[in-house]
Amino acid sequence: MKISGHRRAARMGDLILRELSTMLLNEVRDPRLAMVTLSGVRMNTNLRIAEIFYSVGSGVTRDEAKQALEKATGFMRTQLGKRIKVKFVPELRFVFDDFLEDMVYAKPTQIDSNDN
Numbered sequence: 001m002k003i004s005g006h007r008r009a010a011r012m013g014d015l016i017l018r019e020l021s022t023m024l025l026n027e028v029r030d031p032r033l034a035m036v037t038l039s040g041v042r043m044n045t046n047l048r049i050a051e052i053f054y055s056v057g058s059g060v061t062r063d064e065a066k067q068a069l070e071k072a073t074g075f076m077r078t079q080l081g082k083r084i085k086v087k088f089v090p091e092l093r094f095v096f097d098d099f100l101e102d103m104v105y106a107k108p109t110q111i112d113s114n115d116n
Contacts, residue, residue: 002044002045003042003045006045009043009047010043012043012047012050012086013050015084016052016080016084017038019080019083019084020038020076023076027079028075030072032064032065033065033068033069033072035057035058035060036056036065037054038054039053039054039097040052047088049090050091050093051095052095053096054094054095054096054097055096055097056096065096069094070094073092076092077089077092080092
């Protein structure tokens with residue numbers, strides 16, 4: 001997927017992130033999604049595909065969250081089409097965001113004190 005760097009794609013991604021986050025809080029009833037956090041959206045160049053990055057909290061595995069998100073994709077895309085006024089509602093692809101996990105659980109680099 002070729003990533004767009006245009007301002008319109010960034011605005012569209014922000015809007016999609018806001019609407020999907022609201023849906024997860026208020027409308028999606030799957031208990032596996034209670035601890036899922038959406039962290040970002042990346043759009044392709046023609047705005048037809050949206051990659052949504054998510055992370056999971058305690059009590060839910062990555063696989064359970066991915067299955068729940070894939071199951072709810074049709075509902076979320078339909079609701080997204082009703083809420084935002086665009087010609088084409090983008091395809092939603094969910095990608096696990098391991099950035100925070102890498103930052104928290106990364107091993108610290110050791111500094112050799114003999115290098116002085």
